[in-house]
Amino acid sequence: MSTRCGFAAIIGAPNAGKSTLVNAVVGSKVAIVSPKVQTTRMNVRGVAIKGETQIVLVDTPGIFKPRRRLDKAMVAAAWSGAGDADAVVLLMDAADLAEHPQGHAARDTDAIVEGLKTSNRKAALALNKIDAMKHAELLPLAEKMNATGVFEQVFMISALKGDGLADLTDWCASKMPEGPWLYPEDQAADIPSRLLAAEITREKIYLRLHDELPYATTVETEKWEERKDGSVKIDQVIYVQRDGQKAIMLGKGGATIKKIxxxxxQELEEIFGRRVHLFLFVKVREDWADKREHYREMGLEFPEE
Incomplete structure (x- = not known):
């Protein structure tokens, strides 16, 4: 039997559950997750295997109406991931859309559907978080989305609980073209270790801090030093935009940065399977979100304004 391999892009409005879905299908942590919107900033590739088929799942940033330069770069990355893929899955937070049919997520999703129509791109629709709603609420939503003519198939899933993921994975596998696998069988993700380490730290910032501070932050791995004892020393810089943000990031007596x-x-040691010496430094750089080099570190194209 010949092997198959290709790319399946997971797109959707912010906070639809894309990273949770990719992690669940891959079976290990590939993308960072937090309850905050716009946690994912770049396309992250996770690798899943179904029989003779290798599916490279592309976890994309949430698509919304961008205002800042960073927002524009994230949305451009998401559409680029969809454009290059062999299969596209539009993931929707069904519970949120049923409760707030005129909310931000509904408007963002409508715009995504229009974008798919404009590009003449067929997709699968995955209605997520079905465990948080009644079945009777799902049908009108599915019918409305089906009427757009964009979707080949509709799946009702819970990325968190794993419900419906086997059928969705089968559909993705059926869309993959014949060809050799791109990754070894035991590789779960395609992300450089330095970048993954920075993303894990950024996830902890999102989970520990609130309001606008996480969005005013970026993390860069400045130094990666292999030790003779098999451990690794990692130096990271957390950039913030104001002195007041630096004070919050550090916390009283350095308590917040210590906890982050x-x-x-702890998580990096689990991922890399060895001891990690992590050193964090907080620096103020007011215009980091307008500097080309920071976009390169994040794996994003720098949008000219």
């Missing part, structure tokens, strides 16, 4: 470092180090 502890949580990040």
């Amino acid at each position: 470092g502890e949580l990040a180090r």
Whole structure:
């Protein structure tokens, strides 16, 4: 039997559950997750295997109406991931859309559907978080989306609980073209270790801090030093935009940054399977979100304005 391999892009409005879905299908942590919108900033590739088929799942940033330069770069990355893919899955937070039919997510999703129509792109629709709503609420939503003519198939899933994921994975596998696998069988993700380490630290910032501060932050791995004892020393810089944000990031007596470092180090040791010495430094750089080099570090194209 010949092998198959291709790309399946998971797109959707912010906070639809795309990263949770990719992690669940892959079976290990590939993308960072937090309850905040716009946690994912770049396309992250996770690798799933179904029989003789290798599916490279592309977790994309949420698509919304961008205002800042960083927002524009994230949305451009999402559409680029969809354009290059062999299959596209539009993931919707069905519970949120049923409760807030005129909300931000509904408007963002409508715009995504229009974008798919304009590009003449067929997709699968995955209605997520069905465990949080009644079945009777799902049908009108499915019918409305079906009427757009964009979707080949509709799946009702819970990315968190794993419901319906086997059927969705089968559909993705059926769309993959014949060809050799791109990754070894035991590789779950395609992301450089330095970038993954920075993303894990950024996830802990999103989970520990609130309001606008996480969005005013970026993390860069400045140094990666292999030790003779098999451990690794990682130096990271957390950039913020104002002195007041730096004070919050550090916390009283350095308590907040210490906790962020502890949580990040513990997870990095689990991921890399070895001891990690993590050192975090907080620096103020007011215009980091307008500097080309920071976009390169994040794996994003720099949008000219």
